[in-house]
Amino acid sequence: MKKTIFILIIIFFSNYLFSQDTNELVIPTGISALSFVSADADKKDLAKEISEFRSKEFIVNFIIGPANSKEIKFETEALASDNGTGIISVAFNCNDINERGLLLAFFGNNKDANGYVGSAYAFRYIPLSKAKDMLDRIDMVMESHKKYISADINVNNVYIEFEDIRFIIYKDGGEKIRVFWNGFEMIWEKTSFDKTKKKLEKWFS
Numbered sequence: 001m002k003k004t005i006f007i008l009i010i011i012f013f014s015n016y017l018f019s020q021d022t023n024e025l026v027i028p029t030g031i032s033a034l035s036f037v038s039a040d041a042d043k044k045d046l047a048k049e050i051s052e053f054r055s056k057e058f059i060v061n062f063i064i065g066p067a068n069s070k071e072i073k074f075e076t077e078a079l080a081s082d083n084g085t086g087i088i089s090v091a092f093n094c095n096d097i098n099e100r101g102l103l104l105a106f107f108g109n110n111k112d113a114n115g116y117v118g119s120a121y122a123f124r125y126i127p128l129s130k131a132k133d134m135l136d137r138i139d140m141v142m143e144s145h146k147k148y149i150s151a152d153i154n155v156n157n158v159y160i161e162f163e164d165i166r167f168i169i170y171k172d173g174g175e176k177i178r179v180f181w182n183g184f185e186m187i188w189e190k191t192s193f194d195k196t197k198k199k200l201e202k203w204f205s
Contacts, residue, residue: 033058033122033123034110034112034120034121034122034182034183035054035120035121035122036110036112036118036119036120037118037119037120037121039118039119041119043084043085043107043119044084046107046121047081047082047084047085047086047088047107050088050105050107050121051078051081051088051090051105052078054105054121055076055078055088055090055092055103055105055123056076058103058123058125059074059076059092059094059103062123062125063092063094063097063099063125064094064097064099070096072094072096072097073094073095073096074092074093074094074096075091075092075093075094076090076091076092076093076103077090077091077199077203078090079091079102079195079196079199079200079203080191080192080193080195080196080199081105081192082187082189082192084107085107085108085109085119085186086107086108086186086187086188086189086192087104087105087106087107087179087186087188087192088104088105088107089102089103089104089105089192089196089200090102090103090104090105091103091199091200091203091204092125093203093204099127100127100128100204101125101126101127101128101130101131102125102126102128102131102196102200103123103124103125103126104123104124104125104126105121105122105123106121106122106123106124106179106181106182106184106186107119107120107121108120108121108184108185108186109184109185110122110182110183110184111183122182122184124165124181124182128204130162131200132200132201134162134165135193135196135197135200136197137160137162138160138167138169138177138193139197141158141160141169142169142175142177145158145169149169149170149171149175150171153171153172154170154171154172155170156170156171157169157170158170164181164182165179165180165181166179166180166181167179167180168180174190175190176190177189177190177193
């Protein structure tokens, strides 16, 4: 069952715009939007909706742009996601505008303008070459610092950045990638990360 999704849009942190047709309100955050969801929403169902449908809405609104009289073809494929909240990865390709890359959906707790903490999601698009560089670097850092990270569990950490996304790599019952972006703080599960990297390379090979 679909749950009502509440989206808050703040323009210059002060102007509010409500949709007349839905119960949605949107907060622009750069090229994405921070979208809050109802507390009783089924997280697994919503994660599927985000990866399969809301990702396409983001793509046409923020990557492709107006079609006007044109017919624009594009392809997407969900690569990996954690069960429920977490990081959802989607591959995107559009030959008509010569654009392709990785779309990351961050789905977890965040804070609204009033300080209320609730479940929310937002998209971060990364062009293909940069996405590959980011994934390769994370993989390389995990491998090259494996001995250091393993020497003291949940104590030794390696910190790296990619543009506005920050990563802390450590070990706690296995290798962990803690990700910070746009108010989100979450674990990118190693299985989900590996699947994202492998399937992205295969999809664009």
